[in-house]
Amino acid sequence: MGSRNHPFSVENETLPYTLVAHDEHDERHQGAVVFPIYQNSLFTYAASDKPGHGFKYSRMGNPTVVELEKRLAALEHGESAQCFASGMAAISSAILSRVNAGDHVICVSQVYFGTREFMDYFLSRYQVEVTYVDGTSIDRIREAVRDNTKVLYLESPTSYYFQLQNLQACVSLAKEFGIDTIMDNTWASPCHQHVLDAGIDLVVHSLTKYVSGHSDVLGGAVIGKASWIERLSRIDHQLLGGIMTPHTASLMMRGLRTLPLRMERLGESTTKIARYLNGLPRIRRVNFPGLPEHPQHELAKQQMTGWGSLFSIELEADMAQAKQWVDQLKLFRIGLSFGGYESLALVVGATPESEDTRPVTLIRLNIGLEAPCDLIRDLSSFYAFFGESAQEQVQAQ
Known part of the structure; x- marks a missing residue:
């Protein structure tokens, strides 16, 4: 799923217009201009000891979905991505992948209401405490840090009053205390804000919004370092089962072309x-x-x-x-x-x-x-x- 395998990864300094619009000729699929929809639940092998292609079952990975993940990771300047059935599934899995019972989360007070409800009504059931702070003040964020603070959750800009957080200051503070950073980057999109370049650990998107662009499909994504995404995929994605379907992934790739x-x-x-x-x-x-x-x-x-x-x-x-x-x-x-x-x-x-x-x-x-x-x-x-x-x-x- 790593973006480094994409022919137009960030290392090649390709502009987003070319990255999303141009694909190399693909002889595997008879030169199809649009990547095929692998509309199947399982994948068989030629022999018991030679899996070959690496796919087993679509809950664990599907070629159409993986292709979208490669493109999103490249566009967001990340190593790897995991797609989900909704933006909320991406948000909840990103948070769950970094916390355990007894941990503490700092979150900006104007965060998306679904995220706040997840923290208030779900995390509290598992003894994960949350402190909401004014995201415009790095001093307020610093004051909220505890010995058990595990995650700093950001959303910049917020989606009602459109307040920003200073990302460099937040990353510096998080590194000082050994805190993981997760940020919702949906408003700006990967075209207008590259938060991984600023040092954020995980970025989440509601693909339902700009990436889809046609108001006809739901989806979400988490993007970051390959090791973090691998852990998230193996546990929080596969076991919770909030997977993106191959048909949805194809529609998302359609939207991505013109993003x-x-x-x-x-x-x-x-x-x-x-x-x-x-x-x-x-x-x-x-x-x-x-x-x-x-x-x-x-x-x-x-x-x-x-x-x-x-x-x-x-x-x-x-x-x-x-x-x-x-x-x-x-x-x-x-x-x-x-x-x-x-x-x-x-x-x-x-x-x-x-x-x-x-x-x-x-x-x-x-x-x-x-x-x-x-x-x-x-x-x-x-x-x-x-x-x-x-x-x-x-x-x-």
């Missing part, structure tokens, strides 16, 4: 729309690391080479008003995922009140592949809905 192109387009479109919303009245804050106004924008530029499609706005309105506005949008469908071709809006909930005590509601937006000008035209209903005239809109812009 760098889509990430480039999504980042450009999202930046345009975030800038537009950042100038509107009654929007207290636009939470998007790509904006110069973001408090960690300089850190974002240091750690990432581009932007994801998801961000949030803090609207000075109560939840009922926010939902009414979202409900009348034409091009934004209402949904909780991100990274697909479609634009989405979701009213998340009330935020801490502003200084003048007016209610503020958090709305999360995913920008899809629609034309940015059409999406902005749809969002411009904001003015009429909240009492601003179209003329004032034009003057404001």
Whole structure:
């Protein structure tokens, strides 16, 4: 599964566009342009003492899934990868592979809600304690370290308020205390942030998002050093059984072909729309690391080479008003995922009140592949809905 066997590994310094789009001629499969789907549960041998190909049973490895794993590892600058049936399966297995009963985990407080639920309701059953900290403060992380701290779990940026962690500082602290680091890199994707290069031990992705890109398949991956992935694969993957099917792996490889192109387009479109919303009245804050106004924008530029499609706005309105506005949008469908071709809006909930005590509601937006000008035209209903005239809109812009 190691990426070093891939003809376009990171050592060859191939750009992501070529890495995902070009395959060598494969005589094994009659020159098929698309890698075949090995839709079978078991693999037989020519002789009892000559297994040859190394595959036994698809829960333990499947050629189509392994091919996807090689490509993901190469794209993420990792040695090896393991794919799972969902992003949540990847997250839980990555954590379980590094902790035992009696261990302690430090986790950023704004982590993905599924990860937090796993830690709160599952790890606690096995006497693994978790401390949640402000990920923007390395001092808060340091203060949380205990003698039994085993894992520092990061997610940068977070997916509601889009706060970053300083990865170099986190890695240095973890090495100082002998702590393993795991990070969810779904928002930036392997195209825009290489956290293994920064020294993170394991990186997890929800492949359901950008890698799939078509909102039609679930999957997850863990990427890191070959020895760590081998242990995770042998125990937490095979025994828990959260495997990716070969058909799913084929669909993921289809999405992977266009991932760098889509990430480039999504980042450009999202930046345009975030800038537009950042100038509107009654929007207290636009939470998007790509904006110069973001408090960690300089850190974002240091750690990432581009932007994801998801961000949030803090609207000075109560939840009922926010939902009414979202409900009348034409091009934004209402949904909780991100990274697909479609634009989405979701009213998340009330935020801490502003200084003048007016209610503020958090709305999360995913920008899809629609034309940015059409999406902005749809969002411009904001003015009429909240009492601003179209003329004032034009003057404001």
